[in-house]
Amino acid sequence: MKIVYFFNAIYGVGGPNDVTTKIHGLDFLENSWKPLIPTFNPLIQPLDNEAIIPKSHKDGFNGTVLDYYLKTWNIDTLITVGFHLKSCLFHTCVGARHHNYRVVMLRDCTNSSEFPDTVDDKNPEGGWLRFVFLRIYETDIGFTSTSYDLKRALLN
Structure with a gap:
């Protein structure tokens, strides 16, 4: 069985030019954007071979x-x-x-x-x-x- 994990990347996943930041009114992040590294509850921590997909919708x-x-x-x-x-x-x-x-x-x-x-x-x-x-x-x-x-x- 394959398992896929999602995490919310509402600030966008593509850096300061990601249109998601504009859609959510987060233009102030343009100069301070940092990639989001998700943390998971240890009970559901993904294994190394399981997909982790960022989403902004x-x-x-x-x-x-x-x-x-x-x-x-x-x-x-x-x-x-x-x-x-x-x-x-x-x-x-x-x-x-x-x-x-x-x-x-x-x-x-x-x-x-x-x-x-x-x-x-x-x-x-x-x-x-x-x-x-x-x-x-x-x-x-x-x-x-x-x-x-x-x-x-x-x-x-």
Whole structure:
């Protein structure tokens, strides 16, 4: 299984002339730009042979080499995890679908408290807005599963 890590490079990845700095109103960085070196939690630290891709958009396919890597590895199915369902994870999964990948998002490997004002103890998804996001995802983008069910399916 191939694993790809993303990190947010909102200040741009191409030096002081990167248009991203202009888009985000960060012109003051022109003379002080430094490359961003990501740090990862030790529990999910990438191995030396795993890809680390900087991105400056919510969609991990937009302006990156992700599609190239996946195509060279003959990958057609993505199992996605991430922090914010409503932001980068959602948009990257939409990008994956637009690039003709089958996408499976692991529901329990996302931040379940990202919609704190909609939390409902009676809702198995944690809250009604998260429930709606997941149903939209399953209707328009791909599949969802839990990590437990995925592991069980892979072992059978």
